[in-house]
Amino acid sequence: MKLLTANFVQCTVKSCASSKDCFPLHFDQQSAEMPLELAHEDVDFNVEFIANILPRIEWRALITTTRELGNNQLPEEKPDIVNPHAEENLQLLKDLHTLLLETQIVQGSMRCANCGHIYFIRDSIPNFLLPGHLVQ
Numbered sequence: 001m002k003l004l005t006a007n008f009v010q011c012t013v014k015s016c017a018s019s020k021d022c023f024p025l026h027f028d029q030q031s032a033e034m035p036l037e038l039a040h041e042d043v044d045f046n047v048e049f050i051a052n053i054l055p056r057i058e059w060r061a062l063i064t065t066t067r068e069l070g071n072n073q074l075p076e077e078k079p080d081i082v083n084p085h086a087e088e089n090l091q092l093l094k095d096l097h098t099l100l101l102e103t104q105i106v107q108g109s110m111r112c113a114n115c116g117h118i119y120f121i122r123d124s125i126p127n128f129l130l131p132g133h134l135v136q
Contacts, residue, residue: 001126004100011112014133024061027068036108043101050093051084062085
């Protein structure tokens with residue numbers, strides 16, 4: 001699962017639908033059952049894609065997620081990129097590309113802060129299927 005994906009998913013438990021605590025899901029680095037494993041996967045850099053996805057990113061959630069993963073490098077405020085091809089913006093966009101598209105979560109778990117449900121990630125695939133008692 002690409003780190004970018006984590007910025008677009010929330011808890012699927014029905015009772016969490018009205019809670020602001022169902023997003024973002026939190027990565028559990030201390031899980032003995034499913035230890036967190038990250039990998040780097042090369043992806044061609046596309047400046048337009050990164051510049052166009054940036055407004056759709058929930059920045060506070062991204063900061064929360066990256067800090068849980070041990071990365072404290074993001075600026076507190078979402079960058080406002082007017083000209084993505086300008087030299088002063090390229091390094092930031094490349095860094096965001098590396099973080100969002102090349103950082104792969106191979107294994108681990110995400111936890112809902114509202115209900116505590118844990119979503120496991122195996123072979124880079126998050127399991128969002130719920131047991132029957134949580135669907136209703």
